[in-house]
Amino acid sequence: MFHFQTRIENVNDLQVLLHTVSGGSLTAAARALGITPAAASATLKRLEAQLGTRLFERSTRAMRLTPSGQILLEYAQRAFELLAEGESQLDAERGALVGTVRVSAPSDLARTVLMPMFDEFLRLHPGVKLALNVGDRVLDVLRDEVDLAIRYGELSDSRLVARLLSLAHPVLSASSDYLRRHGTPRTPTDLVDHNCISFIRGGRTFSSWRFGQNGQWTTVRVSGDRIVDDASLAREWAVSGAGIIFMTEIEQRRDLQSGNLVRLLTEWETDPYPLHALLPSGRFVPNRVRALVDFIAGRFAELWLSNTEH
Template identity: 70%
Template sequence: MKIENVADLQVLVHTARGGTLTAAARALGMTPAAASAALKRLETQLGSRLFERSTRAMRLTTQGQILLDYANRAFELLAEGESMVAADSGALIGTLRVAAPSDLARNTLLPWFSEFLAAHPGLQLALSVGDRPLDVTRDEVDVALRYGTLADSRLIARPLAQTRPVLCAAPAYLARCGTPATPQDLLQHNCITFDRAGRQHRLWRFAQHGQWTEVRVQGDRGVDDASLAREWAVAGVGIVLKSELDVRQELANGSLLRLLPGWDTEPYPLHALLPSGRFVPQRVRALVDFLALKFAQLLAPA
């Protein structure tokens, strides 16, 4: 075999993922000089250039892409073997790399994660919280929880909850500005918007008797963190359209009131997204099963 050090392949994988040797070195806990040496060693052993280098980034050559594909498959097989060996011991071990929306993580998931980790002390959680679009494979995430329609067919998606957005505002805002009676009334109100799929979600859709109407709302603030949109609404700043999962506590305690009760909104499902491939580690399967059960219990009719 020409490749003498399999660890050098990790440098290839992380350089392709991060775009630079510096990013690869940081991910692997080594110096950039050591990462550069590992990559040069690979190229010398194979007699092929794996990257086209520039001052800003490194781009895979055709040969580099071929080797990367096989390296990823090799590491996946190794992970599968490790997981099967660990499964024989009856315990889940390893790190769970999870990405979740900001409001869902803070309001719902944190105690569930604590419960799951307490039941499986051999696990560690690496949680990424945010509402930006995520490349599950590139960002090294085992599972991403995401709202909305799925656009990437390369991913495995498991439905966790069927939800719809709820239009709501604080009593103080409604006392000051009035209560909208129709979707068109929202044009006269301060609407709080936040990012969906990397864009401000300003086109709000409502249906009554099977007929849909769209309103392009305006307001004095928008944000890329949906939890802040909820907090602004609770503070009486304006009207917000959010998943019922994210505002259920506020609706229950009266700090937010549901608006336009006679109008429907579009489905806004929650999925667990996993990188495509035949192998999903048992620890990841166990977490997704656990979350699916938790959401089923949470949303079960009283």
């Protein structure tokens, strides 16, 4: 017979701790749990009394976790994740995937490529719900409430497990209207005379564009009147004739196929830009999350095959 002791009389009280951290306040936690702020405050005080330590430093403007609160938060998250995983395993035995998958993805990729994949997956698994955070701000997969992050670039955090979805390449493009008014660049160095739309990702502005030909590489420092941290806006500006963009072919696929954008410098190659599905290495991964990653990876493989056939 299993027996354990804990000073916490009601383990479900830990939900107040979790929601206070994610929402930033007791009021937000109360709203998420469907209780009054007074009840949330009383629950937190009860937890602190049972544990004999303060979990938050309170001020008029914010609530900040104490070192003790941070320790308890990490273990509470793991405990609820284990319970959720156990429930999902029971559902898997019945052949069904259920529960919410929390996904973070780049804005334009979500709109142009991922959305139909998500739609198809949800049709196949009606018990699954999707909570999608769309934006080009890089979320902390370990700290933020995210099960799966889809990101461009090299993996820099050893605490994450990465699955390569695509080895994308940036493509230079502009609208026919822009090229009619400003001319068509014939070499990378011609770009210094053009209005180039730079993109911000992870707090860095990518305005040094690199091109290769016959084993020789050249880097061009571009400029323009638009710098943006939303890839979707950058692409829409390019379609409207505002300037030249340098984004992955995946993100521009529809506009290149429709003729809204014209690919430039096609005889020049560019550096590969990997797209990964990222999962926390120390966290249990529910079957529904694994299934979604497998599904997306399969669809990206099909996209790659269709591109090579053309």
